[in-house]
Amino acid sequence: MTVRIATMGMAGCSGCHIALLDTGTALLDLLKDVELVYSYPVVDTKNPIPPNIDVALVEGSIRTDHDQEMAKAMRKQAKFLIAFGACSAHGGVNGLANTFNAQEGVEYVYHKTVLMAQKIVPHENVPQVLPADLRLSDVVKVDFVIPGCPPNPDEIAKVITTLLAGETPHLSKKSVCDECPLERLTEIPKQMRRIHEIPEPGTCLLSQGFLCMGPATRAGCNAECTHRSMPCTGCRGPAETVWDQGIAMLDALAAMEEDQVANFNLPRLAATFARYTYASSKLDNLRKGVKKK
Amino acid sequence: MSKTKTSLAKAAAKPKPTFQPRIVSFCCHYCSYGAADLAGTSKMPYPVNVEIIRVPCSGRVDPLHVLEALREGADGVMVTGCLKDQCHFVTGNYHAEKRMQKLAKDLEDIGLGGRLVFELMSAGMAGKWVETASSFYEHIKQLGPNPLKKMKPEVKCE
Amino acid sequence: MSKPKHIEIEPMTRLEGHAKITLDVTGGKLNQCHFQIIESPRMFERFMEGIPAEDAPQLSERICGICSVAHHLGSVKAVEAAWGVTPPKQAVKLRHLENFGEYIHSHALHQVYLALPDFLTPDTPNVLEVAAKNPKLAKAGIELRMFGQNLIKAVGGRMIHPCTAIPGGMAGPLPEEERDKLAKRAPTALKTAQTIADLYFKLAKQEAAKVGYYLSDSTHYFGLHNKGVHDIYDGTLRFITPEGKKLHDFAPKDYAHYIAEDAMPYTTVKYPFIKELGPEKGNYRVGPLARLNVAQTMASELAQGYHDQLYAMFGGKPVHDPMAYNLARSAELVSVVEQAITLIEDSTLQEDNYRIPVEPRAGEGVGVVEAPRGTLFHNYWTNEDGIITKVNCMIATGQNVRTIEHAIQAKAQELLPELLKPAPESHKIVATKLEPLVRAYDPCISCSVHFIELIQ
Numbered sequence: 001m002t003v004r005i006a007t008m009g010m011a012g013c014s015g016c017h018i019a020l021l022d023t024g025t026a027l028l029d030l031l032k033d034v035e036l037v038y039s040y041p042v043v044d045t046k047n048p049i050p051p052n053i054d055v056a057l058v059e060g061s062i063r064t065d066h067d068q069e070m071a072k073a074m075r076k077q078a079k080f081l082i083a084f085g086a087c088s089a090h091g092g093v094n095g096l097a098n099t100f101n102a103q104e105g106v107e108y109v110y111h112k113t114v115l116m117a118q119k120i121v122p123h124e125n126v127p128q129v130l131p132a133d134l135r136l137s138d139v140v141k142v143d144f145v146i147p148g149c150p151p152n153p154d155e156i157a158k159v160i161t162t163l164l165a166g167e168t169p170h171l172s173k174k175s176v177c178d179e180c181p182l183e184r185l186t187e188i189p190k191q192m193r194r195i196h197e198i199p200e201p202g203t204c205l206l207s208q209g210f211l212c213m214g215p216a217t218r219a220g221c222n223a224e225c226t227h228r229s230m231p232c233t234g235c236r237g238p239a240e241t242v243w244d245q246g247i248a249m250l251d252a253l254a255a256m257e258e259d260q261v262a263n264f265n266l267p268r269l270a271a272t273f274a275r276y277t278y279a280s281s282k283l284d285n286l287r288k289g290v291k292k293k
Numbered sequence: 294m295s296k297t298k299t300s301l302a303k304a305a306a307k308p309k310p311t312f313q314p315r316i317v318s319f320c321c322h323y324c325s326y327g328a329a330d331l332a333g334t335s336k337m338p339y340p341v342n343v344e345i346i347r348v349p350c351s352g353r354v355d356p357l358h359v360l361e362a363l364r365e366g367a368d369g370v371m372v373t374g375c376l377k378d379q380c381h382f383v384t385g386n387y388h389a390e391k392r393m394q395k396l397a398k399d400l401e402d403i404g405l406g407g408r409l410v411f412e413l414m415s416a417g418m419a420g421k422w423v424e425t426a427s428s429f430y431e432h433i434k435q436l437g438p439n440p441l442k443k444m445k446p447e448v449k450c451e
Numbered sequence: 452m453s454k455p456k457h458i459e460i461e462p463m464t465r466l467e468g469h470a471k472i473t474l475d476v477t478g479g480k481l482n483q484c485h486f487q488i489i490e491s492p493r494m495f496e497r498f499m500e501g502i503p504a505e506d507a508p509q510l511s512e513r514i515c516g517i518c519s520v521a522h523h524l525g526s527v528k529a530v531e532a533a534w535g536v537t538p539p540k541q542a543v544k545l546r547h548l549e550n551f552g553e554y555i556h557s558h559a560l561h562q563v564y565l566a567l568p569d570f571l572t573p574d575t576p577n578v579l580e581v582a583a584k585n586p587k588l589a590k591a592g593i594e595l596r597m598f599g600q601n602l603i604k605a606v607g608g609r610m611i612h613p614c615t616a617i618p619g620g621m622a623g624p625l626p627e628e629e630r631d632k633l634a635k636r637a638p639t640a641l642k643t644a645q646t647i648a649d650l651y652f653k654l655a656k657q658e659a660a661k662v663g664y665y666l667s668d669s670t671h672y673f674g675l676h677n678k679g680v681h682d683i684y685d686g687t688l689r690f691i692t693p694e695g696k697k698l699h700d701f702a703p704k705d706y707a708h709y710i711a712e713d714a715m716p717y718t719t720v721k722y723p724f725i726k727e728l729g730p731e732k733g734n735y736r737v738g739p740l741a742r743l744n745v746a747q748t749m750a751s752e753l754a755q756g757y758h759d760q761l762y763a764m765f766g767g768k769p770v771h772d773p774m775a776y777n778l779a780r781s782a783e784l785v786s787v788v789e790q791a792i793t794l795i796e797d798s799t800l801q802e803d804n805y806r807i808p809v810e811p812r813a814g815e816g817v818g819v820v821e822a823p824r825g826t827l828f829h830n831y832w833t834n835e836d837g838i839i840t841k842v843n844c845m846i847a848t849g850q851n852v853r854t855i856e857h858a859i860q861a862k863a864q865e866l867l868p869e870l871l872k873p874a875p876e877s878h879k880i881v882a883t884k885l886e887p888l889v890r891a892y893d894p895c896i897s898c899s900v901h902f903i904e905l906i907q
Contacts, residue, residue, distance in 0.1 A: 009469070010491065011490075011491035011493055012516075012897065013513055013514060013515050013516040013519070013897050013898075014467050014468070014515070014516045014517060014897055015513075015515070015516020015517075015519065015611045015612060016516065017516070018516045018517055018560075018611055019516075019610075019611060021560070021564070021596075022597070022600055022610055022611070024593055024594070024597045025590055025593050025594065025597075027593075028579070028582050028589070028590075028593075031579060036577075036579065040462045040463075040464045040465075041464070041465060041466070041467065041564075041565070042464075042465070042564070042577055042578060042579070043464065043465075043577045043579075044464045044465065044576060044577065044878070044879070044882040044883075045464070046460055046461060046462065046464070046874070046875075046878040046881075046882070047461050047462065060491075063491035063492070063493060064491045066489060066491075067491055092513075093493075093495075093498075093510060093513045094493045096498035097493065097494045097497065097498050099498065100497060100498070106492060106494070125473065125485075125487065125717055126487065126489055126717060126718065126719055127489055127491060127719075129491070129492060133493075149513065149612060150516060150611045150612065153610075194503055194505060194811075194837075195503075195505050195506065195617065196503075196505035196617060196618050196619060196809050196811065196837075197808070198619075198806060198808055224604075224608055224609045224614070225608060225609070225614045227608065228608035228614060228615050228622050228623050229622050229623055230608065230614040230615060230617075230622050233509060233614075235612075243357060244357055247355075247356050247357055247360075248357075250356070250395070251355060251356055251357075251392060254388045254391050254392045254395075261395065262391070262394065262395055262398075265402070265501060266399060266402040266403070267498065267500065267501040267502070268501050268502060268503075268838075269399065271498070271501070271502045271506065271510065272502075272506075275510070282357060282360045282361070282364070283360065283399060283403060284403075285364070286360060286363060286364060286403055286405060286441060287403035287404065289364075289440070289441040290403060290404035290405060290440050290441060
């Protein structure tokens with residue numbers, strides 16, 4: 001019996017699908033004994049989603065009623081459902097839209113800013129925007145998460161081969177600091193610096209005052225960004241023992257002497273500390289509870 | 294008067310059940326817990342619905358503790374610590390103050406403003422403890438119940 | 452009187468993004484056919500307000516996972532324009548190289564994984580079948596695309612959503628060992644690019660590539676050029692008429708004077724047009740065919756050969772046939788590999804001057820780049836702290852949507868009896884007879900639902 005695999009994308013950028021293709025020629029071997037039954041960039045299967053799917057990789061967050069329907073439909077047909085990539089796992093950058101009212105946002109985009117005589121918000125047979133951006137696990141039960149924006153192709157390949165071998169895949173429990181080549185210092189930065197300033201090469205960016213999300217972020221990317229002297233922006237979501245990526249990092253920085261963070265408003269705070277995880281943060285969780293539906 | 298109008302008038306005339314705020318107070322062991330304890334042994338009255346959680350230092354209080362308290366249904370959260378240069382762990386209260394100030398602002402931005410207060414006191418300042426707890430209690434009574442209370446524990450957005 | 456039938460076939464496959472075809476039929480007659488884009492609006496332009504502008508390149512690039520480099524570079528150019536920064540020459544060279552890497556990956560993705568199955572394995576159109584039928588070609592195509600991804604990673608730090616473009620230049624140089632690896636693989640990459648181009652031209656001559664099969668709207672064309680030479684990074688913007696005459700040449704910062712937009716009730720994308728000519732007459736196209744129509748010559752020798760072959764096949768410029776996009780794209784694929792090799796072999800590429808210090812300030816800036824699918828604009832306004840106060844993006848694919856829809860409507864009318872058959876036959880007809888038209892434009896639909904207004 002060949003294993004039946006499906007992929008799907010919701011509100012996202014398709015980067016996770018490209019990351020899957022970035023497994024390169026290994027992909028052909030990976031899919032050798034597998035039937036790709038539904039995967040819109042690769043095969044022509046149309047809706048409805050075929051039944052009896054063994055493993056489904058779902059990319060993208062849930063932003064419209066159509067996304068929500070498709071998420072539920074895939075859960076119904078798939079035995080093992082994987083939240084594939086930051087948007088699916090944690091809401092992704094799409095979650096930053098939760099810092100403002102969704103209806104206002106849609107009107108701003110189609111109504112207040114259109115140059116035409118007709119100010120139309122698309123409404124005929126198009127999906128309706130939900131009040132908030134949601135991650136996959138907000139709507140259906142998820143069996144596994146492959147984090148990252150996008151995920152590391154090697155990790156994707158490893159997860160799939162582990163599953164095909166009938167075993168449970170695992171993610172690294174460590175933080176990005178563990179994979180970072182920069183020299184660790186014990187200093188606490190006095191002041192937070194912005195990334196247009198030029199850092200000293202070779203030493204920890206956080207200790208130099210650049211906001212590097214490394215300590216709060218899950219390892220598994222080989223610290224690609226810090227290898228190029230750019231601070232980690234936290235795209236792989238929280239490390240194993242971190243219970244809220246943004247708040248944990250914010251809390252850690254309370255030790256700084258000069259606290260410019262106090263002046264950050266919610267949008268800037270979200271974009272700085274919870275860029276990929278705001279929709280799954282405790283702060284946004286509470287906000288959803290407060291706002292009227 | 295129609296039947297509906299009569300019953301509506303009757304319902305309006307009934308006294309509404311009074312809102313009894315539930316307050317959670319994180320008190321540091323070395324100072325503010327002592328103050329609360331002293332208030333108790335001195336038989337100084339303070340609202341019974343203020344529930345105390347003792348922590349080694351106000352700096353131990355993670356913003357997540359405050360958020361979880363609110364999520365679990367607390368109407369207000371107090372975080373209390375030692376006076377400015379008297380923290381047993383030297384800088385704990387200093388960091389706590391910055392954290393809590395920032396958190397209070399974020400709570401305002403998401404619609405839970407006014408439900409977090411941060412105060413400093415020494416172990417002997419029982420009066421300060423009572424004043425803080427009582428005035429915060431009244432403040433929350435005016436503000437109303439935690440709007441999250443209406444939701445089930447795992448908050449979902451439909 | 453027969454009941455009206457409403458048919459929806461979704462999703463469109465072997466392209467990027469979410470789209471569907473809807474048909475309204477009564478008594479065997481097609482009343483309405485829509486090419487509907489149903490991509491969820493993510494509202495980048497709203498949530499980017501209030502962030503430090505230097506964070507924009509790494510945030511806005513998440514608009515797309517295929518052309519993230521285009522957004523990354525367009526974004527950093529917009530910030531530099533707003534802050535009055537001129538990046539050093541080394542940084543510009545590195546950005547050109549990164550851009551070439553993206554075209555190599557993106558064009559190979561389209562030419563090999565998405566479109567080729569229609570022409571090589573039409574009964575089972577997918578890349579896995581192509582790999583089964585012609586493993587050598589498939590493997591070479593995949594490796595060509597990975598050469599592009601590795602080039603992006605070498606310059607940009609990551610294959611998808613790179614992290615090194617920063618106002619003031621690039622965060623680091625091209626590491627020496629990466630450059631050596633790329634130099635070794637480059638000759639094979641060039642050979643593969645030519646093999647793919649030759650194959651597409653061969654298929655076009657045999658009519659397997661569906662040249663002449665779809666409606667050929669005569670539209671205006673739009674793209675960058677550098678003194679008449681095909682350029683995908685910088686230069687002058689040009690509109691040409693359907694007859695091939697130059698209509699306007701202008702600088703990126705003036706785009707809003709020439710372009711306006713239309714919204715439709717049934718689709719989440721917006722339709723730009725040339726302001727002075729109105730929505731119908733002012734319709735225009737972007738992307739590989741548009742760029743080749745607009746330019747006079749290619750920037751490299753072998754690509755010039757394919758360029759000449761294309762125009763010889765159709766009898767001159769401009770060419771309107773949508774399937775010619777695949778041929779133009781093949782020429783571009785060869786061009787970017789050639790130009791990447793030139794830069795990789797450039798002895799001054801490892802020099803030290805890749806970044807300068809900058810001061811954030813209040814300003815407005817437009818950054819333009821040619822994404823693989825067409826012209827991309829990022830327009831930012833910043834306050835005195837260099838924080839973004841307003842964002843405007845105009846994205847490639849939307850500029851082709853009106854033309855795509857006309858052609859789909861015409862073809863759907865022709866194919867109506869077959870489209871009325873039940874699934875899976877109707878699905879197959881849509882996928883193999885209607886969708887190749889859409890695929891020829893290599894649409895990037897996730898991107899296109901992000902652009903908002905054009906300022907007055």
